[in-house]
Amino acid sequence: MAGPGAGRPVRSFAHLHQHTEYSMLDGAARIKDAVALAVEDGQPAMAITDHGNMYGVLDFYKECRAQGITPIIGTEAYMAGSSRFDRPVRRGRLDDTGGEGDRGEKLYYHLTLLAETTKGYRNLMQLSSSAYLEGYYYKPRVDWELLETYHEGLVATTGCLGGVVLQALLAEQPDE
Template identity: 60%
Template sequence: MEKSFAHLHVHTEFSMLDGAARVKDLVRAVAGDGQPAVAITDHGVMYGVVDFTKAAADAGVKPIIGIEAYVTPGSRFERPPRRQDTRYHMNLLATSETGYQNLMALASRAYLEGFYYKPRMDAELLAEYSEGLVATSGCLGGHVPQLLAPDASSEEGNRDQIRDFDAALEAASMYQDIFGKENYFIEIQNHGIPAQAAIMDDMLSISKRIGAPLLATNDSHYTYADEADAHDVLLCIQTGANKSDADRFKFDSQEFYIKSAREMRALFPEDEFL
């Protein structure tokens, strides 16, 4: 019997103009593949929680509530000039009722206290509400990946950075201290994007250096592979661009869908990553 897999980095229609996955389609897809659970991690919001938990219950799938947070390395109260505003992505997942309550508090205070183009959290806020949460290093827009490949994410304005492995290791250690040794994961992804391949060895090294477990995800933004073009249209609407614009923001591959457990195991074979 093949081992199960659960997608823990998933954007739905509630990641406005960025996620194209309808909640009901999402849970049907994972249930149809025999996946026992699935998370939602929408950008900065928890709007989809009620619809998601109901749909997951109907499909017999365990719902995992999460958020892809925007984290500032400074204070959430700071409002720097736009081009100096640095923020990173971080996935947070609730593992208990306390964690769920803390996730709601974080999302609310990020808007009330940290909103500056995006609802931002900082290390102080994360430490205050860390109980019952699992955190990951995130996608290419995460704090650790950005210190390893600062030009990899064109979505966020993280400018004037250079590759700094020691700083990346220090950042990972800081988050591990906040959430606990067993609750901070080094997230690895493979969408066929060169920047992901370029930092993979560094990410694996950091995982070993600090004793952090690995988490393989697909950062899905749509449910089915044939929805990549529709998702691209959403990005055009979000950024006010035309599909024909040569230098517009777009994803660098068409692999950001809910892959089967078999596809994910093929991308991350145990003999290479464990």
């Protein structure tokens, strides 16, 4: 028996960076609507990568399955500028990287993480929980130590303007 997405042309494109209504002040897409548009567009899969949380994951998973496309579970993590335990004094205005600390350092960066396996999904949950329990400072933050511990089964992308790679390039520090 064919699912709701059957009979539509399948493209080789899938959104891997998608914010929903669970990304405060950044996402407005309703999960059901976003999945329906991906199906209409012929996408075989779609990711959810809300900022710093996984609140919409269950609804997203169920909707993708109901609509006949593959759900890709992810999050756009906030990476602490150094350690998740640091609490630098913030100065200036807030931007995509949390603004700057009193020593000119970035408070956090963005890193898009996608679960490739069941182990990766479990690691995403652990990272998200640890970000809130140990790293919360303006935002739920992880750091390289946590990522090293819980990296198995994950795919990381450079994300957006607030990503570590792009920020290093913008600061003309490509080796960072």
